[in-house]
Amino acid sequence: MDPENVKSNLVLILDYGSQYTHLITRRIRSLSVFSLCISGTSSLKSIVDLKPRVIILSGGPHSVHSPNSPSFPDGFVDYVESNGVFVLGICYGLQLLVQRLGGIVRVGERQEYGRMEIEVVRACGLFGSKEVGHKQTVWMSHGDEAAELPEGLRWWRAASRGQWLRLRIGSGGFTAFSIIRRVDAGWNMEDVLNEEIKLIKGMVAPDDHVNLRVIWGYKERERVMETFERDLHLPVTCVDATNQFLSKLKGVVDPEMKRKIIGKEFISSFDAFGQDLEHKFGKKPVYLSKEHCTLIASVPWAWSCSASFGDVTEGNALDILRQVDEIFIQSIKDAGIYDSIWQAFAVFLPIRSVGVQGDQRTHSHVVALRAVTSQDGMTADWYNFEHKFLDDVARKICNSVRGVNRVVQDITSKPPSTIEWE
Template identity: 60%
Template structure:
């Protein structure tokens, strides 16, 4: 999906490394407006090419006074003024605007972090119908502050400590928030963004999933020649299934799907998934049993990044072999591999400039992004790489993917390899984890709360604990249960189960799964943790 093909106004976000940048993108899309990130130091030509209706400068961990602090390109100010493009700076973005337009930014006398109250100083403008003196709770995260504003700027709001919290220059169409309207902790953040985009900037809410589908089918048909065949890696998850269904709609039987049993799947996953593909989706799928191949390569490996790299490499080896078999059959080697890569995968794997910021850190390599070998022979088709999970589900609904399938919880590409901490081949860790996970998930379904939870799973911990079972001392394994709620998987809160539910699940696990004598619950949000443990 090329942003130039999108039939709606584009809000372009220049990313300076904030952990919340992806949320800006997400919140804007929730308002039916297309948004896209570019590296904060992207060239002026790259910015012009996107033809943005609005530009947002994100926050970031830097100080504008630091050597080599990231900045928009030379000529940027002149460009946006000549084209009358509104620019909104958030946190670091505000400080960057102020400094580059002739104002002054200094280290704050009182640094501001977390929830804080701000007070409106100017009616209308950024805060719509809010009156002077009105207050609201926002989320702050900054050490520097604007102390002298450029000519033409006015203070729109101040924090309870008196620091500048929002600024605007309506004549030149420059605006800024020293807080983060995109996070849920800013109680009126969505209303503020909505007012800014629609009332201040005149953006149209015209971005629809139907347009995305039409654009992607067109792009695939233009990319894949009539004589080309394409391989699709099906994992049984929502993302790869929607990607396969979309590509199948675009090129028909020239798509060849392969489902790999790598020995790292959930309880009876292979049987259940293959039945769904055949009965409900009518996709052409070949199942490859590669359990021994994967587990032999993973034996003794404990580093999670190394696990992901190994798994990515082995998947590609299998796809190359599958491509060779197809070449023998059709006389032409497939040139493309379809993967269900999502926007959060791209963000967390920290890709090259032009797609996402190089000012943020790699959180983890996704096997279908950072885990792919550099010498891969197949070229990638990733029709979902600019979409979030709930957008993929909406797209799948349009493609008539069964609702029960679309509601499945996410499952990581590396499978149980990142849920068995340490060596996945230790003892019977995988078998134990499968049994525990099945009890946990089935209990959630029986309780009628599966759809309320974004993701739930069990983790095999590399420790043993002392217990008493059958009046005998045991020294057995420990498992952790994790369940979170989320909208897009980029931030998440732990799900607060009823105590009776947890008690019942823990008893079932310890009574039914040999080798387990202790069950713990993970009650950490994201951030500071990630959803998966590895």
Template identity: 35%
Template sequence: MDTSTVVILDFGSQYTQLIARRIREFNVFSVVLPCTVPLERVKALNPKGIILSGGPSSVYDADAPPADPGVLALGVPVLGICYGLQFIVHHLGGRVVPADRREYGHAEVEITAETPLFRGLPQTIDVWMSHGDEALALPDGFIRTAHTANALAGIADEARRIWAVQFHPEVAHTRQGMELLKNFCMDLCGCTADWTPEHFIQTTIERVRAQVGDGHAICGLSGGVDSSVAAVLVARAIGDKLTCIFVNNGVLRKDEFAKVQKTMREQLGLNVVAVDAGERFLEKLAGVTDPERKRKVIGNEFIAVFDDEAKKIFEAEKHVGGEVAWLVQGTLYPDVIESSSVHGPSHTIKSHHNVGGLPEDMKLKLIEPLRDLFKDEVRRIGRDLGMPDEIIERQPFPGPGLAVRILGEVTPDRVAMLQEADEIVVDEIKKAGLYRKVWQSFAVLLPVKSVGVMGDQRTYANTCAVRAVESEDGMTADWAPLPYEVLRTISSRIVSEVRGINRVVYDITSKPPGTIEWE
């Protein structure tokens, strides 16, 4: 890595990814590693600084995450956040105990000592707290730098280049949090703002070109921004040695199979093989109602279809003396972290549709050019690649498609019904100028029927839920307060235009406690 790097050790905090995102906003590369990672792996990255995240454990518990305290003696600046502060105190000879009063939510912190970490901040700052333990005694060499009315809020040992805060500077509720993180990264660590889209594109193209060499690659396209940007990046590197496979799994949005092909071929210049396997997928989904089972059925069938098409490409390449040896995937950083607990002791919510495997006998090596990026960074890369807005600004769409937005059995009739309702939701959101302002907006078909009146006649038909959320990266989300007029138009159009639906409801659940998708 030839750029400035800040390593974040994840102790299981729900905010760890947010720390990484905040640092990248300074155009500084950040990487999240599990707190259990060997010290040699941290050293191999030659980090400019190390951040210890928060976490749900207590440092004095027998089952506390077994991180190597050697990270505190590498000689590079260290910033502890919440649990990270307690880790520093505990392992350097201080004492951490259960707090008499737990602090959770907004708090007022008074800065009591001059330190470069707080440079430019007012003496009193509003922060976000989330802790049940406190540092009762500090290790030798440390001073208190801040406090709330109830507890210690900051410490420092500038001789050892170690700073820590009990609050969370990475969340928006801490108003001066970005200034604090910038002080750490730019001033204390001496990072250079060299993590830019231009640099990423150049280095990625060079790396992929060297990886593939004289080989060929295949890519599974979904039509979304992730797989599209990955495909364009790899195509820039190896040209027509990339073949993209786009599969209709029967649960795409209305007319999407034709629209995606047109965009990919005509606007992006990609070599696309399109496979209409809708009936094949729907036959496999017949009678399946469990959400996880749906995901597995679709994932397994996609692998089978992809395998069939890949073998045809293999045979064609052999006839011209080539060899397909690489598989391109649009995997993002949140995909990896949310699907696995390897990045610290975090909990897996559900199996993720973007992370999986192909048959071993395909013997393909992976190219995941976006694996270290967040969604907003992928969009920035897409813009710099000159890709059209209709691809770059497309809202996230689940790999299992409408199958996880149809609660209960997925049938051709129910798919068609939801496609019509979903198109109305997206159409009205776009007309209202809200499409780029919300993270996702879509319709969900519920396994609920209710009585209604249409044209002076009694009806007994399906219920449709409308879901719109605001989010930065999909890890957390708030329901979007759509204008009443927009909701009224959506409801009126769905009931009037979609045969089989007579009631529309709006989902006002945030994530957590809910998830963005219903299944």
């Protein structure tokens, strides 16, 4: 990898808060082109100093009609025109371009989220061999739309429901289309990994060990211990901080507060154990003795807390969720479809449902099953289970898990929903 070549072919992304910004970064890097993401409100000097070949303006939750909506810096248009920098505007980024260049952006008649079909209305090399009339499924998430384009920009693709797609191509020096395919591909992740390995080796002596914290999701403790002890043959210390976490979460129902508490307690438990190691080994816990590698499985319930609504310490919500999730995941494995699903989990809902079990009326809990397909988690579609599979899983859950009498399936894509519920 030639560092100078990489720098001269930089694709710079100005981030305006889109959930897809890092996905854009990854997709460009997968083409062996280096991309870098910075704030959309960065100064003109910071942009100029990076000398980008291409600039992408990301989408975001803002509206160009809002008084405090973010924008690129003054002088940006003159800079890209005079230096031949190609610009691609996506969603909010495109609306920002249209407005700043003299076009008209209006509030859409309706907001659009999720899948949408678009159609090629004018032949263009950007779409490869796709001919006029070709249709393609894309993901939409927007409220505003470009009503009138500035001089020099043209429509190239349209949404099938009468709304124009937000990707436009223009002509001239200021071009809202990606020239990435013409950028020299000289960047690759393997070179980056080799450079990082050299950096780490320079920081850590051969006889030193680093204190690690591993996040591995559901059943984290069991999987971490098994991997490090059986596969890596490393001595591991497991610290169960369940009581510490649950005591802090007691009475908390707001999901954002739950996230902050869990994150804070992870760091707190990690630091506390590091201090114990400092006393034991007589030095800072960045590097440990040769004979001992320490890893914290801080709390086996941490993942479950984000899949359970309300106060997670109330009743036996976490026990129920763990049992339901175990049945669901094992059923997926038994059906031979585990590798076809991006993510699957159960959700404990904060409601009770009337049911009939054992000839008696019950008023028990409701759980939801969520399974999605995806490439990277940024967009996702719900997994279409066979009817018999769902029937079998629902029966197992209601018959095996005391306190549950209703099972529902989440069939919402991302967007408009996220994969997780809280």
